[in-house]
Amino acid sequence: MAKEEINIIWLKRDLRLGDHHPFWAAAQSDFPSVILYIFESSLIQDPHYDLRHFRFIWESLQEMNLGLKQYDLSVQILYGEVLDIFKAFNQTYRIRNIYSYQETGLGLTFKRDKAVARFCKNEGIDWKEFFQDGVRRRLYNRKVWTKIWEEEMSQTILPIDFVALHNPSTEWEKGNWKLDESFQQAIATPNEMFQPGGTRYAWKYLHSFYKSRGKTYMQNISKPFVSRKTNSRISPYLAWGNISIRQAYQFGMNQGDAIIGKRNHRQFISRLWWRSHFMQKFETDCSMEFYPVNRGFLRLNRNDEKGYFNHWKNGTTGFPMVDASVRCLKATGYINFRMRAMLTTFATFSLWLDWRAVSYQLSSWYLDFEPGIHYGQVQMQSGNNGYNTLRIYSPTKQVTKNDPDARFIKKWCPELKDIPNHLIAEPWLLTEMEQTFYNCRIGKDYPRNIINFRKATKEHKDFYWSIRQSDAVQSKIPKILKKMVVPNSSKARSAGLITGKHNDEIE
Ligand SMILES: Cc1cc2nc3c(=O)[nH]c(=O)nc-3n(C[C@H](O)[C@H](O)[C@H](O)COP(=O)(O)OP(=O)(O)OC[C@H]3O[C@@H](n4cnc5c(N)ncnc54)[C@H](O)[C@@H]3O)c2cc1C
Incomplete structure (x- = not known):
């Protein structure tokens, strides 16, 4: 008997039902779709990933299935290696x-995609891959890129x-190919410390940002305590595709600066552009996962000789x-940009x-882990x-600059809670008497500084x-x-998309 002919809609980091080209294209075809x-077992074992990511994915898929139910459709959730599963299908x-x-x-996923492409070629399967995020494959010169990005962001969203x-x-x-029971139980157990997955939450964060939270966006962006409320917090939703960057861009442009003000609005939109910029860099040179961009x-031969890691x-x-x-990031999956930069340097x-x-x-801690942004930033x-x-x-x-009232430090290092704010930055300088008075023995209740910051950093x-x-x-610069840097585009600058001193820098 002839086999039934089907389409596969293969979801990856695009866990949403709106602005979705693969769904749109499959709906134009007469074949039934799975x-x-x-x-993927290999990704589950990969050091970049953690349970937090798979829980977020699970939550996103549950929400998608609720939306698909009315059409008598559902996402089949499987466990294994992609190629094996495609072969079985x-x-x-x-x-x-x-x-x-x-x-x-x-x-790892690039290698997997190459194997899938070979399989499709051998089996006569048409694999239609749509581009997204303003990123283009095999674009080796960035001159035309801002124009491509602007066009993609402005395109009408297909119903x-x-x-x-x-x-x-x-x-x-x-x-x-069923999910292992213990794995399923682990990812299906909610954890309130993390932002929950799903498109509904993506929109909720975007709406509240443009409605009020974004009014002090730039004022607070570097402050680890308040920025948790005043930043948009849409990063995991973009990373796992609960919302497309185009949806976020169009929403932001429609809202404009009426409530949150011109600077906050422009800076938010410029960060969406930066997001794509970093992803495009990674698309152009993915070897930066393994080697320094500048060989x-x-x-430098950095190492853990002294056991500091x-x-x-x-x-x-x-x-x-x-x-x-570190403690905050581990517990919640989020920390603001400045602290990410500080942890890295x-x-x-x-x-x-x-x-x-x-x-x-870091990537295993970031709920919003996005290889393109992450590797570009870590390298920089x-x-x-x-x-x-x-x-x-x-x-x-x-x-002193970003947590002067020590709210952030006292929340995550409660052993320092009795120390006055003006002494908290350098607890190793506390006298014996101060340590007794403020209930914190250095080296016992809270660790002594492992290095002399100035001396070690200077060396x-x-x-x-x-x-x-x-x-x-x-000679390599x-x-x-x-290859990597957007040529000085006056149009992008005047539109507020490029804001750093250099076209590859952002605060
Ligand atoms: C070492 C390091 C690693 C990082 N790794 C990641 C990562 O894996 N995933 C990730 O999404 N961001 C990463 N960032 C960038 C940035 O810190 C986060 O995007 C931001 O803190 C997310 O919070 P938000 O959604 O409230 O951002 P907002 O300030 O509200 O910005 C809106 C969106 O713009 C994008 N964006 C913001 N800042 C940047 C930036 N500097 N570069 C590129 N895009 C940006 C994000 O998608 C973000 O959601 C990293 C930064 C550093 C220094």
Whole structure:
């Protein structure tokens, strides 16, 4: 008997029902469609990922299934490797088309996609990959990119005819590809410390940002305590595709500056542009997952010779701003940009830790982990480009500037709660009497500082500069700039999209 012909809608980081090209395209086809999400065993084991990510995905899928129910459709949630599952489907059915978005992902998913492409070619399956996020594959020169981005963001959102989508007449037996019971139980257990997954929440955050929270967006953006409320907080929703960047952009442009003010509105929109910019960089050179963007920096030889990594990872460095940021990020999946930058520069310059180890750890903590932004930022903050202004954030100064009332530190390092705010940044300077008086023995209740920040950072910075000025680094810069940096576009600047001093810098 001839096999039933089907389409597969393969969901990845696009967990939504609106502004969705693969759904739209499948609805134009006469073949029945299977909607698939695969929890990939290799990704579950990958050091970039953590339970928090899979829980967010699970919550997003549950919400999608609620929306699809009225059309008698649902996402089939499977566990295994994509290629094996596609092969199994192709035994029961004849797959005619696979619809998905192009993924600007890790080396692992790129390799998987190449294997899927080979399989499709051999089996005569048409794999239609749609682009998204303002990112283009094989774009080796950034001159035209801002125009492409603006056009994509302004495009009309296509309505999806879900009624036209229909299930295959024969059922598919999940068999070996079912979710493991303990894994399912773990991801299906909610955790109130984290932002919940799903499109409904994405819109809720966007609405409240433009309705009121965004009024003090720029004023508070670097402050770890208040910015949790005044930043948009849409990053996990964009990262897992609960909302498309185009939806966020069009919503923001429609709201405009009436309530939150011109500066806050422009800066928000410019960050959406930056998001795509970093993702495009990663799409162009995904080797930055493994090597410094500027290979001249291979000679830096950062390492964990002194065993500092665990202190950094456990939030026990003795620097309250670093420890509070780590503890907060671990517990909630979120910390603001400035503290992310500080954690990275502290680890890679002050502690001289390898940027890859730091990157894995941070990505597993960020609920909004997005490989393109993450690797671009980690490379930049750890000085691996060789052309950016080098900013190393002092954890002591960050207290005075961004947590002067110590609300953030006292929340996440409660052992410091009795110390007066003006003494809290450098607890190792407390006298014996002060330690007794403020109920905090340094080295017992709270760790002693593991390094002398100034001395260690200066030593490493001097060495870094000796390498940075070398021909091995300098000779590579023109090529990198041509490939990675958007040429000075006056249009993008006047539209408020580029805001940093350099076209590759952002605060
Ligand atoms: C070392 C390091 C790693 C980072 N890793 C990630 C990551 O994995 N995923 C991620 O989404 N962001 C990452 N960022 C960027 C930034 O810190 C977060 O996007 C931001 O804190 C998210 O909060 P928000 O949604 O309230 O941002 P808002 O300030 O409200 O900005 C709106 C959106 O713009 C984008 N955006 C904001 N800042 C930046 C930026 N500097 N570069 C690129 N896009 C930006 C995000 O999608 C964000 O959701 C990283 C920053 C650093 C320094």
